[in-house]
Amino acid sequence: MAIIGAGPAGLLLSHLLHLHGIANVLLESRSREYCEGRVRAGVLEQGTVDILDEAGVAERLHREGLRHTGFEMHFRGQRHRIALDELTGGKSIVVYGQQEVVKDLIARRLADQGDVRFDARDVKLSGVETETPIVRFSHGAQQVELSCDYAVGCDGFHGICRGEFPAHVLKTYDRIYPFAWLGILAEAPPAQHELIYAHHERGFALFSMRSPKITRLYVQCDPSDTPADWSDDRVWSELAIRLGTGEGWRPTEGPIIQKSVTPMRSFVAAPMRHQRLFLAGDAAHIVPPTGAKGMNLAVSDIIVLSRAFEMFYGRGETRGLERYSDIALRRVWKGERFSWHMTSMLHTFPEHDSFHEQMQLAELDYYTGSRAGRTTLAENYVGLPIESI
Numbered sequence: 019m020a021i022i023g024a025g026p027a028g029l030l031l032s033h034l035l036h037l038h039g040i041a042n043v044l045l046e047s048r049s050r051e052y053c054e055g056r057v058r059a060g061v062l063e064q065g066t067v068d069i070l071d072e073a074g075v076a077e078r079l080h081r082e083g084l085r086h087t088g089f090e091m092h093f094r095g096q097r098h099r100i101a102l103d104e105l106t107g108g109k110s111i112v113v114y115g116q117q118e119v120v121k122d123l124i125a126r127r128l129a130d131q132g133d134v135r136f137d138a139r140d141v142k143l144s145g146v147e148t149e150t151p152i153v154r155f156s157h158g159a160q161q162v163e164l165s166c167d168y169a170v171g172c173d174g175f176h177g178i179c180r181g182e183f184p185a186h187v188l189k190t191y192d193r194i195y196p197f198a199w200l201g202i203l204a205e206a207p208p209a210q211h212e213l214i215y216a217h218h219e220r221g222f223a224l225f226s227m228r229s230p231k232i233t234r235l236y237v238q239c240d241p242s243d244t245p246a247d248w249s250d251d252r253v254w255s256e257l258a259i260r261l262g263t264g265e266g267w268r269p270t271e272g273p274i275i276q277k278s279v280t281p282m283r284s285f286v287a288a289p290m291r292h293q294r295l296f297l298a299g300d301a302a303h304i305v306p307p308t309g310a311k312g313m314n315l316a317v318s319d320i321i322v323l324s325r326a327f328e329m330f331y332g333r334g335e336t337r338g339l340e341r342y343s344d345i346a347l348r349r350v351w352k353g354e355r356f357s358w359h360m361t362s363m364l365h366t367f368p369e370h371d372s373f374h375e376q377m378q379l380a381e382l383d384y385y386t387g388s389r390a391g392r393t394t395l396a397e398n399y400v401g402l403p404i405e406s407i
């Protein structure tokens with residue numbers, strides 16, 4: 019099998035297939051250092067932790083990851099805790115950077131002598147409607163041609179694989195939000211243990227962390243903003259206003275070691291299979307980061323897809339491969355819904371009037387004030403079940 023893209027989706031698929039004796043080659047256009055240094059998601063659902071555990075790649079995650087049994091919603095200057103464990107029968111999330119998951123998976127693939135080709139240039143796919151799709155790429159001075167049974171596009175939103183679906187086969191659903199997130203990493207011990215999602219008239223803010231020494235913070239900004247528009251002083255004062263409780267609480271300040279602007283988009287491409295080409299993760303769908311679902315959806319796609327391939331190579335059954343797209347998409351749409359809902363409830367929208375503002379506050383009151391509301395938030399946040407194939 020050929021897997022294109024060594025993000026969390028491609029690496030995990032490569033590892034799970036290897037555990038079941040299914041030979042695969044993983045192609046990545048970037049260097050190993052680049053993949054290991056790319057700071058992105060950081061909240062792992064319970065199911066994501068469980069699968070990394072079962073796959074034998076969670077040793078460092080358990081040592082260094084921060085287990086959280088709750089998070090807070092903040093509006094009208096007050097905090098409201100969502101007790102994940104109490105509301106979901108003991109489930110929780112773990113804060114552990116996506117780049118750390120990537121490092122652990124790369125180390126394991128290389129220790130297992132997996133065929134991972136970093137710096138693969140000009141990757142091109144053909145023949146996905148035939149019995150033997152072909153992948154061509156350059157590697158160092160070599161021009162390489164691989165034929166495979168199946169190809170899996172784990173090459174993210176800007177990858178090449180989705181483009182191999184004929185236009186009449188693929189339907190896309192897209193929403194671009196009229197704001198972005200300015201994110202910072204600061205060398206400062208987190209001022210509190212749990213995440214805070216804040217709704218404020220000046221815009222959304224998120225308090226989170228990556229380790230006991232590093233705080234990760236975000237503020238809603240204009241999509242045309244660049245990091246240069248946000249001086250360190252401006253970032254800290256905006257965070258203090260949006261996250262402040264009136265009792266003097268504010269995030270601990272420290273040197274800002276990374277600053278970036280993330281656009282906000284919801285996108286789904288369906289189906290996730292065309293003949294002998296499958297898509298997984300961001301190659302097929304992206305979510306605004308408000309629900310912390312991006313990487314978790316990539317992992318749940320891979321769980322379903324790897325089981326389908328185990329059934330096919332182990333027992334010759336094609337049922338799993340046939341059902342992959344439908345099963346994965348059902349969970350993807352629920353993740354899309356939750357991410358869209360959290361985004362809609364927590365951000366300020368330029369087109370909103372005072373009526374919309376009151377609707378948002380009423381929703382926040384309901385979702386934090388009623389046990390049913392809190393349970394809905396909690397069960398989505400820790401991750402909905404993954405359907406068996």
Ligand SMILES: Cc1cc2nc3c(=O)[nH]c(=O)nc-3n(C[C@H](O)[C@H](O)[C@H](O)COP(=O)(O)OP(=O)(O)OC[C@H]3O[C@@H](n4cnc5c(N)ncnc54)[C@H](O)[C@@H]3O)c2cc1C
Pocket residue numbers: 022023024025026027028045046047048053057058059060061116138141172173174175176177178280298299300301307309310311312313314316
């Ligand atoms: C800036 C940013 C911030 C984010 N923050 C959050 C967050 O806070 N919380 C959250 O839950 N999610 C977040 N996400 C989303 C989350 O990181 C993704 O959902 C996750 O990375 C999906 O994993 P993936 O393996 O499907 O794709 P990716 O991680 O995008 O991996 C795709 C891989 O394919 C490679 N590739 C691309 N094209 C080719 C090609 N032609 N040939 C070979 N290789 C190729 C890429 O180099 C990359 O390594 C963020 C995403 C971005 C972009």
